[in-house]
Structures are given as structure tokens and as C-alpha cells.
Amino acid sequence: MKSFWRNLFAFPCLLLLLGGAACTGGGKVVNGAASPMSSDQVQAAAAPAAMKFDDSPETSPPQFNAARAMQYTKEIVAFGPRPIGSANHKKVEDYILSHLKNDNVEQDGFTVDTTEGKFPVRNIIAKFPGTREGIVVIASHYDTNWPLKDIAYVGANDGASSSALLLELANQLRAKKLNGYSVWLLWDDAEESMRLPWYDPEALYGVRHLADRWEKDGTLKNIKAFLLEDMIGDADLNIERDHNSTPWLEDVIYQAATRVGAQSHFFERTGVISDDHIPFMQRGAPSADLIDFSYGYNNVFWHTTQDTVDKLSPKSLEIVGTVTLETLRLLDSMQTPGAK
Numbered sequence: 544m545k546s547f548w549r550n551l552f553a554f555p556c557l558l559l560l561l562g563g564a565a566c567t568g569g570g571k572v573v574n575g576a577a578s579p580m581s582s583d584q585v586q587a588a589a590a591p592a593a594m595k596f597d598d599s600p601e602t603s604p605p606q607f608n609a610a611r612a613m614q615y616t617k618e619i620v621a622f623g624p625r626p627i628g629s630a631n632h633k634k635v636e637d638y639i640l641s642h643l644k645n646d647n648v649e650q651d652g653f654t655v656d657t658t659e660g661k662f663p664v665r666n667i668i669a670k671f672p673g674t675r676e677g678i679v680v681i682a683s684h685y686d687t688n689w690p691l692k693d694i695a696y697v698g699a700n701d702g703a704s705s706s707a708l709l710l711e712l713a714n715q716l717r718a719k720k721l722n723g724y725s726v727w728l729l730w731d732d733a734e735e736s737m738r739l740p741w742y743d744p745e746a747l748y749g750v751r752h753l754a755d756r757w758e759k760d761g762t763l764k765n766i767k768a769f770l771l772e773d774m775i776g777d778a779d780l781n782i783e784r785d786h787n788s789t790p791w792l793e794d795v796i797y798q799a800a801t802r803v804g805a806q807s808h809f810f811e812r813t814g815v816i817s818d819d820h821i822p823f824m825q826r827g828a829p830s831a832d833l834i835d836f837s838y839g840y841n842n843v844f845w846h847t848t849q850d851t852v853d854k855l856s857p858k859s860l861e862i863v864g865t866v867t868l869e870t871l872r873l874l875d876s877m878q879t880p881g882a883k
């Protein structure tokens with residue numbers, strides 16, 4: 544993923560963010576060249592909501608197999624850098640599909656025409672049916688940057704950790720009959736920008752294509768929540784509260800984190816993140832980005848060859864996996880998610 548604060552000029556704003564301020568005065572600066580949404584669009588997707596789920600003591604908290612998710616992370620990393628159009632990328636596609644052989648899988652393949660040429664792109668969607676009308680999408684990108692300035696990194700945290708988390712979620716969803724919304728796991732492609740610094744029209748190709756298609760075929764209006772996972776394996780886990788996400792959905796995530804005792808890892812900092820959720824937010828789908836943007840001091844590991852497995856922890860995968868499952872449970876228990 545990306546956002547503004549890889550750029551040195553933006554660090555003063557980052558410091559404000561780390562201090563917990565919303566950095567509203569610099570909101571446009573935060574997004575740099577990529578201010579993706581008007582305030583109206585944010586409002587449209589961000590209807591305030593009282594929490595209407597059943598808060599009675601639930602049975603045991605969800606269990607997430609973090610060791611297996613960590614193993615998947617290592618296996619994805621072992622393929623090496625995986626930019627679109629590369630042989631490694633195809634291997635990772637096949638690897639993901641090999642885990643979904645017994646599932647209802649849709650492949651959304653197409654070609655993008657970028658400033659660097661034409662490339663094949665493939666979104667992979669595994670669909671787990673529920674009993675209730677509506678869909679919760681959980682997404683992660685699996686590509687790494689096209690080798691810009693010869694930086695070919697393996698993206699252990701940036702792309703591999705969240706893609707692995709989704710593979711383990713698939714194991715869990717497959718094993719039970721969902722008594723609630725359908726859950727669609729989305730491994731989306733071509734999230735990374737073809738340019739440095741970040742340039743929105745040269746990124747988010749996979750989700751832009753899919754959000755557009757789902758808007759046209761009517762799927763979009765059935766999406767009750769779009770949960771994005773990105774850079775969630777950092778051993779020092781601090782998930783941001785993102786001001787480009789839907790506030791009521793962020794509140795549900797925080798409630799879920801609190802219920803499983805993981806709230807200290809959530810929302811101590813705020814940010815304005817441009818990531819794969821933006822095309823869905825722009826179309827009015829409630830969306831949230833679960834992202835830890837503090838990856839090493841001043842983000843020194845991000846988009847570098849230092850983004851390696853040794854910086855990650857299975858504990859972080861367990862926390863995010865468990866909170867995600869608890870978020871699903873809370874959404875299922877809400878009469879009308881997002882309604883007052």
C-alpha cells in the first residue's frame with residue numbers, strides 16, 4: 544500500500560498524526576497528489592450509527608490459527624518479488640488458487656494499460672455463502688511494486704502477511720456454515736503504483752476494475768462492509784484509525800478489538816490513508832482499512848528490501864485475524880449495520 548508519508552515533505556504532518564491529531568488542516572497534504580474523495584463522498588459512506596449489535600456475552604472468542612498464517616506468509620515471500628506481469632506473480636496466483644480448490648472461486652482477469660506498458664491483472668475472489676442477504680468483503684492485495692528504481696522487495700508485511708491471513712480465514716470459513724452475511728475473500732491485484740512517488744491513476748488497478756464491475760452488475764449495493772487488510776504482520780502492531788474509512792465501521796472494529804482484549808493495538812494513532820478501500824468508499828460501500836503504517840521507525844522497512852519475515856510476528860496475525868472474525872460476528876448480530 545501507500546500513502547503520503549514516504550515523502551520527506553510530509554513528515555511534519557506525520558508527526559502530528561503520531562501525536563494523535565487528525566491533521567485536518569493538512570488533510571489535502573496528507574493525501575498529497577491523491578486526495579481521492581470529496582467530503583460529500585465521505586459523508587455518503589459514513590452514516591453515523593449507534594452500535595446495535597447484541598452485546599450479550601458471547602461464547603468463546605474466535606480462534607485464529609496464526610502459526611498456519613505465518614507459514615503461508617513465508618511461502619508467499621519465498622516466491623520473491625511479485626510485480627504484475629512477472630513469473631513470480633503468476634506463481635503466487637497459482638499458489639493462492641491451489642488453496643481454494645474446493646471453494647467457489649471467481650477470477651477477474653483483465654489487462655491494464657499503464658505508462659510502463661500493458662500488464663495482466665488478476666483479482667481472485669473466494670465466496671462463502673451465508674444465510675443472510677448481504678456480503679462482507681475482506682480484501683488484501685498480493686502484488687509487490689513493479690521494480691521501481693531497482694527496488695525489488697519481497698513485501699513480507701506489505702502484501703504477503705495480509706494475503707496469508709486471508710488464506711487462513713478461508714480455512715476457517717470453509718469449515719463452518721455461516722449463520723449471517725456471505726463472506727467474500729478478495730485477493731486483489733495491481734494495488735502498488737507504477738510510479739514514485741505515489742500517483743493514484745497508476746495504482747489500485749485491481750480494485751478500481753472490480754468496484755466498477757460490481758457497481759454495474761448490482762453486486763456493490765449488497766456489500767454491507769468492505770474490510771481491507773494491509774501491512775498487518777508487523778511485530779509492533781499499531782493499527783491506525785483511518786479518516787478515509789467509514790466511521791461506524793471503524794467503531795465496530797474497535798468494539799471487536801475490545802471484546803477480544805486487543806484494543807491496545809488499535810487506533811492510538813490516526814491517519815488519512817489512500818489504499819484499496821478508496822474505490823469502494825467512493826461508491827458508497829461502508830469500508831475500513833486495517834493497516835499499520837508504522838513499520839519500523841519512520842517506516843524504514845516499507846517498500847524496501849528490509850520488509851522481510853523477521854520483522855513480523857504470528858501474534859500480530861493472530862490479533863488481526865481474531866479481530867476480523869469478531870468483527871464479522873458483530874456485523875452479523877447488527878440489525879442494520881450503519882443505521883441509526
Ligand SMILES: [Zn+2]
Nearest residue numbers: 544545701735
Ligand atoms: Zn505497498
